[in-house]
Structures are given as structure tokens and as C-alpha cells.
Amino acid sequence: MILGLKLGRRLMAACALDDERFTFHDSRFVTLRKVTPVPGLTRYFQQLITQVKPVAIYYYAPTGQQTLTEDLVKLLITTAGEMGIPAKPLSKSDVFGSFGVLPLLTRRELREHLQHLWPVLSQGKMHRQVALAEAAAAAMVGDLRQAWPPL
Numbered sequence: 001m002i003l004g005l006k007l008g009r010r011l012m013a014a015c016a017l018d019d020e021r022f023t024f025h026d027s028r029f030v031t032l033r034k035v036t037p038v039p040g041l042t043r044y045f046q047q048l049i050t051q052v053k054p055v056a057i058y059y060y061a062p063t064g065q066q067t068l069t070e071d072l073v074k075l076l077i078t079t080a081g082e083m084g085i086p087a088k089p090l091s092k093s094d095v096f097g098s099f100g101v102l103p104l105l106t107r108r109e110l111r112e113h114l115q116h117l118w119p120v121l122s123q124g125k126m127h128r129q130v131a132l133a134e135a136a137a138a139a140m141v142g143d144l145r146q147a148w149p150p151l
Contacts, residue, residue: 001016001017001018001023001053002055002057002146003015003048003054003142004017004058004137004138004139004142005059005061005076005135006059006132006134006135006138007059007060007063007069009063009068010030011027011030011128011131013134014026014027015135015136016052024051024052025120025132025135025136027131027132028044030068041072041075045076045079046083049079049083049085056085056088056142057142058089058090058142059076059089060090060091060092060095060135060138088142090138094141095110095141098141099113099114099137110130110134111130115133117136118136121136
């Protein structure tokens with residue numbers, strides 16, 4: 001089981017991939033304020049890991065330095081590490097360059113490509129669909145990397 005996450009300053013999404021099948025998905029909004037104690041997010045990451053029981057977590061978190069997204073990444077790495085699960089970052093080229101001969105350019109293109117593999121991506125509001133598509137892409141890339149690590 002691989003857990004793919006898309007972390008962002010406004011919306012987080014999670015997808016679990018097991019044996020080439022999506023078995024879990026969730027998305028939730030993140031507060032816009034920087035908050036030092038984040039027990040709710042820590043509990044959320046712990047609950048995800050406990051529920052999904054992944055062998056690894058792959059996350060995509062486009063961010064700059066000293067941002068809320070960076071804080072989410074640190075929290076995820078700490079929580080996953082305490083639970084004995086490796087959390088591995090993916091870059092934009094890892095996520096958008098893995099689904100065609102030419103890299104995809106937009107989040108909407110990524111969603112459209114993955115919709116054929118996972119029909120859930122055509123349900124709900126568009127901003128949640130694209131975040132889930134990024135989490136699904138992270139899980140798929142992570143699944144491949146677990147089977148065939150990059151050189």
C-alpha cells in the first residue's frame with residue numbers, strides 16, 4: 001500500500017494505492033493562518049497512516065521556504081518518522097512528467113489523464129478533483145519507485 005499526498009497551503013489530498021487499485025481518498029482544507037501547535041493536523045496524519053497502513057508515503061508539495069506548506073511537510077515527515085514510515089518527496093517533474101511522452105503542463109491536464117484510470121476524479125468540485133489527481137499521481141509514481149527505485 002502506497003499513500004500519495006498533495007500538500008498545499010489551502011487544500012490537502014490523500015490517495016492510497018494498493019495492487020494498482022485506489023482504495024482510499026480524502027481531501028480537506030487547511031487553515032490559512034500559520035499556527036505553531038497543530039494537533040489537529042498531527043492527528044490527521046496519524047489517522048491516515050493508521051487507517052491506510054502504507055509501506056511508504058510519497059508527497060508532492062509545491063512550496064517556497066518559510067511557508068505553511070513547508071510546515072505541513074515538516075509535520076508529515078515527523079509524524080511518519082515517529083510511526084516508522086518513510087515519507088519521500090516528489091518534484092513537479094516527477095508528478096507531471098510521468099503520464100505521457102511529453103510532460104503535462106497543467107493540473108487540469110493531469111486530472112483529465114487520470115480520470116480514465118480513476119473515475120472518482122470526475123466527481124465533486126474542480127479544486128478537489130485536481131488536488132486528488134495530484135495525490136493519485138504521487139501514489140502512482142511512488143508505487144513505481146517502490147518496485148523500481150530510480151538510479
